[in-house]
Amino acid sequence: MSAQPQRIVVTGGAGFIGSNLVDRLLAEGREVVAVDNFDDYYDPTFKRANLAAAERRAGFHLVELDIRDAARLGTLLSEWRPDAVVHLAARAGVRPSIERPALYADVNVAGTAAVLQSAVRLDPLPRVIYASSSSVYGDRSAVPFREDDPCDQPVSPYAATKRACELLAQSFHHLYGLPITGLRFFTAYGPRNRPDLAIARFADLIEAGRPVPMFGDGSTRRDYTYIDDIVDGVVRALDRCQTIHLYNLGHSRPVALRDLIRAIGEALGREPVVERLPEQPGDVRQTFADIGRARDELGYDPRTHLEEGLERYVAWRRMRGERPE
Ligand SMILES: NC(=O)c1ccc[n+]([C@@H]2O[C@H](COP(=O)([O-])OP(=O)(O)OC[C@H]3O[C@@H](n4cnc5c(N)ncnc54)[C@H](O)[C@@H]3O)[C@@H](O)[C@H]2O)c1
Numbered sequence: 001m002s003a004q005p006q007r008i009v010v011t012g013g014a015g016f017i018g019s020n021l022v023d024r025l026l027a028e029g030r031e032v033v034a035v036d037n038f039d040d041y042y043d044p045t046f047k048r049a050n051l052a053a054a055e056r057r058a059g060f061h062l063v064e065l066d067i068r069d070a071a072r073l074g075t076l077l078s079e080w081r082p083d084a085v086v087h088l089a090a091r092a093g094v095r096p097s098i099e100r101p102a103l104y105a106d107v108n109v110a111g112t113a114a115v116l117q118s119a120v121r122l123d124p125l126p127r128v129i130y131a132s133s134s135s136v137y138g139d140r141s142a143v144p145f146r147e148d149d150p151c152d153q154p155v156s157p158y159a160a161t162k163r164a165c166e167l168l169a170q171s172f173h174h175l176y177g178l179p180i181t182g183l184r185f186f187t188a189y190g191p192r193n194r195p196d197l198a199i200a201r202f203a204d205l206i207e208a209g210r211p212v213p214m215f216g217d218g219s220t221r222r223d224y225t226y227i228d229d230i231v232d233g234v235v236r237a238l239d240r241c242q243t244i245h246l247y248n249l250g251h252s253r254p255v256a257l258r259d260l261i262r263a264i265g266e267a268l269g270r271e272p273v274v275e276r277l278p279e280q281p282g283d284v285r286q287t288f289a290d291i292g293r294a295r296d297e298l299g300y301d302p303r304t305h306l307e308e309g310l311e312r313y314v315a316w317r318r319m320r321g322e323r324p325e
Contacts, residue, residue: 004239005084005127007031009077011067011115012089014038016194017131017185017230019050021086022060024231031059033080035073037066039107041091042195049320050192068106070114077118077126084238087115087130090161093196094135094282097158108161112168120176127179127241129234132166134186134223134250134287135159143254144290147184147246156282166246173244181241183234186250186289190227190309191316198257199224199310202264202272203317211275218258218274221286223250226304226312236298250289251302260306267310 008025012018013034025032034051038044054060065072067089077085091097091107112130119128137145138153154160165182172178193200205212233249255263258274265272294300304312 005030005082007033007080007082008238009033009035009080009082009085011035011085011087013062014047014051015088016050016192017188017227017234018088019047019054019192020190020227020231021088021234022051022054024235026054026057026060029059033061033063033076033082035063035065035067035076036089037064039091041093046195067111067114070117073114074118074121077122081122082126084127084129084241085115085119086234086238087112087128090131092158092194094156094158095280097156097161098282101157104157104161108158109164109168112165116168116172116178120172120178125176125178127181127238128169129181129183129238129241130165130169132182132184132246133159133162134184134248134289135284136163136166136184137284137287139284141285143286143288144252145248145288146290147248147293155284170244179241179243181237181245181247183237184246184248184289185230186223186225186248186287188227188230189224190313192227193313198260199264199313202261203268203314206265206268206270206272211273212261213277214257214261214274215277215283216257216279217276218256218261220257220283221254221288222257222260223252223254223287223289224260224306224309225249225251225302226309229302229304233294233298233300233302236300240298245297247294247298247300248289248291249294249300250287250291252289252291253306254286254288255306263306263310267307267314
C-alpha cells in the first residue's frame, strides 16, 4: 500500500467538510471520486455550489448515489478500485435526530455498513477513514475528552449512530483486517459552513438585525475547530492509516456560547441582540478535545484561532454574496 493514497472515494463529498477535503486532495494532485445523493437536509443547490471549484479541476469525478444502495455502491468501488475511502456521508445535526431517529439510524448506521461491506470486497483492501463526532462523549463534566474515555451514554440518536459506526469499524477490522481510522470531529466551522450550524445561523440573524437565540445562560462551551485544520487532520489520518485508529480532531480551546455570539458580531462589525431561551434537549454542556494522540501520531496541529477563523468565514460569506461559487 502506497504511503499516500492517490485515488480516493469521498462519500458526502458535496457537503461542508467533504467539499473542502475534495479541494485539498485535488490541489495535491490526487484523483477524487465524490459520492453524494444531495439529500434535502439543507438546500442541495448550496452543495452543488460547494463543488463548483472541484468541477473545474482535472482528476475530479462526481457520482450521484445513495450510500444505502449497496449494490450500486459495490459496483462503483469495484470499477474505480480506490486505494482509500473517506466516508463522510451522513445525516448530521443533533436536534433533528430526535425527531427522525429511524432515518438517522438508516443513513448513518446502515449506510456505513454498506460502505464497509463494499470496501472489504476489494483486493487489495482500501484504507477507510470515517467521520465520527465529539457527541459520542455524551454530557460529560470531566474534560478534556480523551479517545479512551467511556462512550456508552449518548444523549441523542445522532450521537448513538456515530458510536455505532465506531463499533462497526471495530468489527470490520477484526473480521477482515480492514485498515480503518475514525475521526471524532469537534464542531467544524468556516467557508461552506453547514447552514444549520450555530455559527452560520447566528451570522445570518446578526446580519439581518434579528435577535440571536441563546439556549441556556450562554455558558455551554464548544470546541470550535476551523475547517482547514479539520481537513489537515483528515489528510494526515488518510496518509498514515495502517491498522485501526481513532482520533479526536478538535482545537482544544473551548469557547462559551455567549463569547461565540460576541465574536461573530465583532467579525461582522454588528452588535448582536441576544434572546435567552431554555436549554434544548440533546445538547451537551461542553465539548473539549484532548488532541494529544492526534498530535503525537499524526502531527496534527490546529493553528486557527476563533477570531481569525471567523474573519475568514465572514470574508467567504461576503464573496459568496457577490459572486456565488
Ligand atoms: N460539521 C461538523 O461540525 C461535524 C462534527 C462532527 C461530525 N461531523 C460528521 O462529519 C461528516 C460531514 O459533516 P458535514 O458537516 O460536512 O455535513 P454535510 O451535511 O454538509 O455533509 C454530508 C453530505 O453527505 C451527503 N449525504 C447524506 N446522506 C447521504 C446518502 N444516503 N448517500 C450519499 N450521500 C449522502 C449529503 O448530501 C451531504 O452533502 C458527517 O458524517 C457528520 O456527521 C461533522
